[in-house]
Structures are given as structure tokens and as C-alpha cells.
Amino acid sequence: MKKITSLIAISFIFLTSASFARQAAFNGDSYSISLNYNEVASPGDAVFVRMNVSRTKTAKADLSGTEAKLELIVDGKSVRSSNFYVLGKAKKEGKTMLTGIPLSSWWTMDNKCSLKISYKISNETKEFSLPFSLDNKSFISETIKLNETNTAIKTDTSTKRMNQISKLNTILETINPHNVYSTKPFVPPVESTRRTSYFADRRVFQYSSGNSSTSLHLGIDYGVPTGTEVRAPAEGKVVMAEERISTGWSVVIEHLPGLYSLYYHMNELKVKKGDSVKAGTLLGHSGATGLATGPHLHWEVRLNLEAVSPDFFTTNFAFEPTEN
Ligand SMILES: [Zn+2]
CATH class of the missing domain: 2.60.40.1930 (Macroglobulin (MG2) domain)
Incomplete structure (x- = not known):
């Protein structure tokens, strides 16, 4: 050829x-x-x-x-x-x-x-x-003090936690060209607009032992009370719904090839793996499970494995023609 x-x-x-x-x-x-x-x-x-x-x-x-x-x-x-x-x-x-x-x-x-x-x-x-x-964008830097319980979670190198991390990464790096579920703008998962942490905050964790580590906050934290309804932002398929050591009760939804949205620290889940969801489907109720310093919902979006700003996806990111 x-x-x-x-x-x-x-x-x-x-x-x-x-x-x-x-x-x-x-x-x-x-x-x-x-x-x-x-x-x-x-x-x-x-x-x-x-x-x-x-x-x-x-x-x-x-x-x-x-x-x-x-x-x-x-x-x-x-x-x-x-x-x-x-x-x-x-x-x-x-x-x-x-x-x-x-x-x-x-x-x-x-x-x-x-x-x-x-x-x-x-x-x-x-x-x-x-x-x-x-364009120009600046990000917030913050220092978070962790108590003994949260220090233990953050520094946990057990086989169980390592397996949970590699299982999630295997899902997030999967790009199936046929899994086109939604090209519509995302609707935020909770009604509250109160944010306690932002996407890509540069974080220093201070451990109870006196040591510290640096990391990037990969999503948006909504400061909502335990029991707040958490809803799907767009059509998709639930590819994970389970309890994890660091992120507590967690849900992952696939929306497009390589595009996933994630929900952490939930109190209870209302969906299971394999479920189809639409924009507004109840995923569960928020909580403070896993590594959390208080009740909140952590909302994260991954594209081709990399964490990206969830706010970007609330715009017409796929250039859907507007209906008249
Ligand atoms: Zn968070």
C-alpha cells in the first residue's frame, strides 16, 4: 500500500x-x-x-x-x-x-x-x-494535618491497598473506542456549590509521626453533610462500585472512550458495577469513608488515565450542535 x-x-x-x-x-x-x-x-x-x-x-x-x-x-x-x-x-x-x-x-x-x-x-x-x-491559571497550595488514623491510611503499603490501586488504574487506562455513552455537558453531582478543596491544589500532608509528603488533589471536594444525594453527571456505565481503603465507598462511571468520572468517600451506594446510568441517576449518598477529615464528596474526572478539571466537562466540551 x-x-x-x-x-x-x-x-x-x-x-x-x-x-x-x-x-x-x-x-x-x-x-x-x-x-x-x-x-x-x-x-x-x-x-x-x-x-x-x-x-x-x-x-x-x-x-x-x-x-x-x-x-x-x-x-x-x-x-x-x-x-x-x-x-x-x-x-x-x-x-x-x-x-x-x-x-x-x-x-x-x-x-x-x-x-x-x-x-x-x-x-x-x-x-x-x-x-x-x-492560558494562565494559578493553583492553590495547602497544608493538611493528618491524625493517626488518616496517617495510617495514607502510608498504608499493604498488598490489599496496592491491589486496589492497580485495579483502579487498569480500569482508568482502558480506552474502548465503542463505549460512546454521552457527549453532553456534565451536570455537577451535588446541588451544593460549597467547595472545600479545588482541582489540582498542591498539597503537603503532615503526618502524625512528624513526617510529610506532597501530592496533587485530583478532584473537587464539595463540603456537603453525610447523606447528601450524589447523582450521575451524564449518561454512562458504572465500571466500579465498591469500598476502598483510601477512598471509602467509591463509584466510577465510564462516559466516553478513556473518559471516566469518580465519586469518593460515600456513605452508601445505590448502583452496582454494570449498571447503566443517565444524567441525574442517584449513585448514592455522600459521607466521610476512607481518608477524609470530614464529610464531603470528592468528584474527579480522568481522561486517558490523567486527572483533569471536572469544571471543563460542564461546558460543551464535545461541541454538540445546539438544538433549536
Ligand atoms: Zn478530594
């Missing part, structure tokens, strides 16, 4: 549709491509690209097998990549695809970024670049 690689970036027409969203279009002889993506994002957010490939009226080519890959270039190096998955049905006439890449909360606006998309269409491989940049 002969592979042809050509750069077609100059043929794209860019249109700004919102403050951070870009639309771009390429019109060729036999097919056209239209793109929507967030051209600017904060460290700890994600970049999502929605790509529509369609053949021109007179063309005969079968576009149903079109494949595409997104790469993030940071300071001249390709650091992350993610394959596009299909939204809806792939047809000969064309298809709509989506993918996202997590952005590290350690990067800053000084990191020079760009995106590269490569795609295989009718046995030809092509690629093009898209402009992309990070």
Missing part, C-alpha cells in the same frame, strides 16, 4: 465561533473536513477535537473506514496522542469523530503548544497542524 503524506494546513479556513472555540474547514475535490476544537485551554483542562469528514456530491470514495489521530506538540515534542472514535454511525458518505487529550496542570502558558492531526482516508495518509495555546 502506497502512503502519501502531505501537509494541508494552509488550505484550512479558520472561523472563530466563540471565545475559545474554533471552527476550521477544508474543502477538497473528493471530500471535505470540518473541525471544532478549543483553541485555548487552561493547564489541567483538556483539548477536544470534533472532526466531520464528508465526501463531495460527485465523489464515489467510501469514507466509512477513515481513521484519525490527534497529537499534542509541546515545546517541539509530541507528548500525547489519542485516536479519534466515531460518534453515531460511520457511513460511506462520511462520519463524525471525536477525541480529547488531557493537559497537565504542571504546564504553563510559557509552554509552546500546537496540535497535529493525521488521518487515513481512501488509503492515503495526510496530516495537518492546528494552532493551540495554554
Whole structure:
């Protein structure tokens, strides 16, 4: 098979549709491509690209097998990549695809970024670049004193805890291209907007022994009383519902290939592994199980294993066309 690689970036027409969203279009002889993506994002957010490939009226080519890959270039190096998955049905006439890449909360606006998309269409491989940049975001630093019980949990290196960690990571690193459940904006899991910790807080844990360790807070903590209803933010499938040493009663929901939402320290669960959920389905009630200094709900979102800001997913991150 002969592979042809050509750069077609100059043929794209860019249109700004919102403050951070870009639309771009390429019109060729036999097919056209239209793109929507967030051209600017904060460290700890994600970049999502929605790509529509369609053949021109007179063309005969079968576009149903079109494949595409997104790469993030940071300071001249390709650091992350993610394959596009299909939204809806792939047809000969064309298809709509989506993918996202997590952005590290350690990067800053000084990191020079760009995106590269490569795609295989009718046995030809092509690629093009898209402009992309990070904006300025600062994160909170905090010191948390742990009592003996919480110190014991945090420093627990038992086989049981290590197995729980590797079991969760195995789930979170699974990217099944067929598991497309929801592309709608997430609805926050509790009604309360009272936050006691934020995404990507830089934490120092002071142990009861006098030692300390540093870590990153991977989600948002809502300071809600034990018994508060916790609801699914969007359609998906429950892939974990069990008690864990450090996170207490925990739920993990799969929403898109590589995209998961997590709920920790619950008092009781109302779903089990394998359940299908919709936006608003009751997952359980909040509590203070596992490593918790008081009752709260920890809400976390993972994309391709990396923790990303849950707030980003309450926006129209997948560029769903708005219904009129
Ligand atoms: Zn938390």
C-alpha cells in the first residue's frame, strides 16, 4: 500500500465561533473536513477535537473506514496522542469523530503548544497542524494535618491497598473506542456549590509521626453533610462500585472512550458495577469513608488515565450542535 503524506494546513479556513472555540474547514475535490476544537485551554483542562469528514456530491470514495489521530506538540515534542472514535454511525458518505487529550496542570502558558492531526482516508495518509495555546491559571497550595488514623491510611503499603490501586488504574487506562455513552455537558453531582478543596491544589500532608509528603488533589471536594444525594453527571456505565481503603465507598462511571468520572468517600451506594446510568441517576449518598477529615464528596474526572478539571466537562466540551 502506497502512503502519501502531505501537509494541508494552509488550505484550512479558520472561523472563530466563540471565545475559545474554533471552527476550521477544508474543502477538497473528493471530500471535505470540518473541525471544532478549543483553541485555548487552561493547564489541567483538556483539548477536544470534533472532526466531520464528508465526501463531495460527485465523489464515489467510501469514507466509512477513515481513521484519525490527534497529537499534542509541546515545546517541539509530541507528548500525547489519542485516536479519534466515531460518534453515531460511520457511513460511506462520511462520519463524525471525536477525541480529547488531557493537559497537565504542571504546564504553563510559557509552554509552546500546537496540535497535529493525521488521518487515513481512501488509503492515503495526510496530516495537518492546528494552532493551540495554554492560558494562565494559578493553583492553590495547602497544608493538611493528618491524625493517626488518616496517617495510617495514607502510608498504608499493604498488598490489599496496592491491589486496589492497580485495579483502579487498569480500569482508568482502558480506552474502548465503542463505549460512546454521552457527549453532553456534565451536570455537577451535588446541588451544593460549597467547595472545600479545588482541582489540582498542591498539597503537603503532615503526618502524625512528624513526617510529610506532597501530592496533587485530583478532584473537587464539595463540603456537603453525610447523606447528601450524589447523582450521575451524564449518561454512562458504572465500571466500579465498591469500598476502598483510601477512598471509602467509591463509584466510577465510564462516559466516553478513556473518559471516566469518580465519586469518593460515600456513605452508601445505590448502583452496582454494570449498571447503566443517565444524567441525574442517584449513585448514592455522600459521607466521610476512607481518608477524609470530614464529610464531603470528592468528584474527579480522568481522561486517558490523567486527572483533569471536572469544571471543563460542564461546558460543551464535545461541541454538540445546539438544538433549536
Ligand atoms: Zn478530594
